[in-house]
Amino acid sequence: MDLIIEPEALAAQLEHEELLVVDLSTPQNYAAGHIPGAIHLPFQALMAGTPPAPGKLPSVERLTQVFRAIGLKPEHHVVACDDEGGGWAGRLLWTLEVIGHRNYSYLNGGMHAWRAAGLPLSTDAVEPVPSEIDIAINPAPAMDAEEILQHLEDQDFLVWDARSPQEYTGERVAAMKAGHIPGAINCEWTQLMDPQRDLRIRTDAREFLAKLGIDDRHKIVTHCQSHHRSGFTWLVGKSLGFDIRAYPGSWSEWGNLPDTPVEQ
Structure with missing residues (x-):
């Protein structure tokens, strides 16, 4: 699939x-x-x-x-x-x-x-059969605040901020500090959904993002407030073949750390 x-x-x-x-x-x-x-x-x-x-x-x-x-x-x-x-x-x-x-x-x-699409729906309760799977954490798909700080000056590194423009500019305050990670590009997550096609990923997503400066020439990390909205932007980037990771701490961490730089 x-x-x-x-x-x-x-x-x-x-x-x-x-x-x-x-x-x-x-x-x-x-x-x-x-x-x-x-x-x-x-x-x-x-x-x-x-x-x-x-x-x-x-x-x-x-x-x-x-x-x-x-x-x-x-x-x-x-x-x-x-x-x-x-x-x-x-x-x-x-x-x-x-x-x-x-x-x-x-x-x-x-x-x-x-x-x-008019496809079948069920209201039956589904009881999963528990498994015995064992898992381990691979940190590669994630970035933390320290790693982002280390790469902020890299020319091929890009922060994709999936929050609203009001959060990005600092007009809306949702942490101790307001604004955005220096150099971050704002593309709100909903801009990648097509309301005319039942919220499917927009067919021109690659071109739309490229006009903003988000493309496959960069190593990208995406975030929002709590890595919910950026779950979707990570997925879109992945679907386009981007080298993309996510910052699960997101703004709720960055905006509350005492020494992280902020732009407005």
Whole structure:
């Protein structure tokens, strides 16, 4: 399966025994109708939840519990979806990358696209069969604040800020300090979604980003406030073949550290 999969292509694969569909929609939306066989995963399970940087990864022990609980096995191909255009689904796929499970896809447009295509929905509760998977953390898909600081002067390094323009400029304050990482380029995550195509990734994403200066000539790290919105921008960059990593500490950490530089 491709990294980005369309609803009709997924529908044709639903009976495959090595397929694991994981839905990160709200509990209410999941209960109202989900892809048949899809397992619900609350997004909170993917985050440490500890102030001041709640978006950091949980411990390996906690992640092991989470992935065992949803029944993940090494042979599974995971398809992630959500009800908001890809943030939480992207966060899950990034987490799979971190634990070395690279058989995964994103349902393009998530449940918006699935519903719009008129494909089957189920309201049956899905009880996953727990697995015994063991995982380890591979730090390569992530960057921390210290590493970002070391690369800020590199010509081929780029920070992609997925927050709103108001957060980027410092007009909206969501930490001790307001503004952005020096040199960061702002492209709000929703700008990569096409509302005319049920929130699928826009077809001109590469050209759109290139006009902003975000392209495959750079080594990119993306962030938001807690690595939720940047779960989607990481996914888009990955789909375009970019050398892209994520900063899970995000602005909630950077903006609260005493010595990190800030621009407005």
